[in-house]
Amino acid sequence: MNNDLQELFPDLIQVSYPLKDSSYHWYLNKQHGYIGIPKESINADQKAVLEFFLEPFTLNTDQLNMTAVQNIWHDLVYRGNLNRLEEAGSGSYRFIHFYLASNDTSRVDFSAAIHTLFPDAVLCWKDRSSGVVIEQSTVSMMTNKDFGAIIDTLESDLYAHLRLFIGKYYPVDERIVQNFQAEETCFNVLSIANPKLRVTSFSQAFIDLILTGQNQQLCQSMARNMLGSIVNEMDLVETIKVYIESNANATVAAKKLYLHRNSLNYRLDKFLEITGLDMRQFEDSLSAYLAIRLLEGLEEK
Incomplete structure (x- = not known):
């Protein structure tokens, strides 16, 4: 298919991550990263047909301001692009999922606070109020108890409501997206079941999920992730x-x-x-x- 597209659009480009260039239409190709076609080279009918075969991709403001490392992880966990596994690096990482009810000002302050607390971590926003902090396993790591004090401080300083789900550490392999999605879904389910939820660990979240009696398939995924x-x-x-x-x-x-x-x-x-x-x-x-x-x-x- 890529060869056919290349013949139809000779100025087509293939990249690991879309360039910050608004003169291109971008499409996600899970086998080959991203395809960019100059807007001037494609008409409306061609664009409509192409979108039957490839997923359109639009860079939002947050993505335009991402660092290279943030781009890699955002593409991996939120787009499921396993082509970026090698770029993500080696070692073990955990996901700290968050939901922040705030205005744009406290959102900026939240990003600054996270980078102070986790100078080597990667912060990726999913949307205007939620996202994930990706922390690599090190000798000195924050424990689940530490996060109780952290959330008190952040809420006091930012005048915002914050919820955290502290995931477990995973190696960077082909299962990492599946593991991430299971944790994220669990966080969402528990946030609805318990709106007063502030901070929960993987272990506590799994227990609470079992007690809700909901989503047996998710419980099984979490059990496999745990063991x-x-x-x-x-x-x-x-x-x-x-x-x-x-x-x-x-x-x-x-x-x-x-x-x-x-x-x-x-x-x-x-x-x-x-x-x-x-x-x-x-x-x-x-x-x-x-x-x-x-x-x-x-x-x-």
């Missing part, structure tokens, strides 16, 4: 399940599993390293248990 590759390590999953069912008593769990306590602790630490869930914390252990039981139920059907 990650652990779902394929049956011995480790069984260890976690028995440990929780033993009321987090390591001695009792080790006896049931015929393990030395050191071996049990090693498995707990491994689970924490891979999933970010600490089985010695009630909220994390409850969410892990619910996720395990939910996925076990699917396998039995």
Whole structure:
């Protein structure tokens, strides 16, 4: 198709991200990034036909003011353009989803405050009131408790209502868009179910989502996101399940599993390293248990 278009429009260009040039009509091509055709080279009938095959793309004001890194992540998570995976870099990242009820002035202040709190993070706006902060995993990271103080400070300084969803860390791979979308949908569902929601962690959000009794498919996606590759390590999953069912008593769990306590602790630490869930914390252990039981139920059907 691209060759046919190139013959029809010789001055067509293909780029990873659309240029800040209003003289082009831009179209999203998920296999090849973006296609730009000079407006003077295409008539109304051709444009109408082309839009049956390619998704039109319009740069808004926010996108025009984005940095190169913001463009990459915005294109990846909000457009689902997996061609930009390599540009996003390596390592693990988490998504801090937010909703800000404010005017444009406090919105500008919010961006400045975020860059002060997370100097190396990437801020992407989805629309005029919501977006995501993308934070890379480092040695010194803010904990979920830290965000309670942060939201108090921001709301006081900005005179605005703020909601936050603190996601979990994911590697940059082909599942990252799917993981992002599941978290974003969960955030939206919980915001409607609980308008007073201010800040929630991935674990707490998963528990609350289960309690709403809504969207079983989303619950399953969140459970898979939570456990990650652990779902394929049956011995480790069984260890976690028995440990929780033993009321987090390591001695009792080790006896049931015929393990030395050191071996049990090693498995707990491994689970924490891979999933970010600490089985010695009630909220994390409850969410892990619910996720395990939910996925076990699917396998039995």
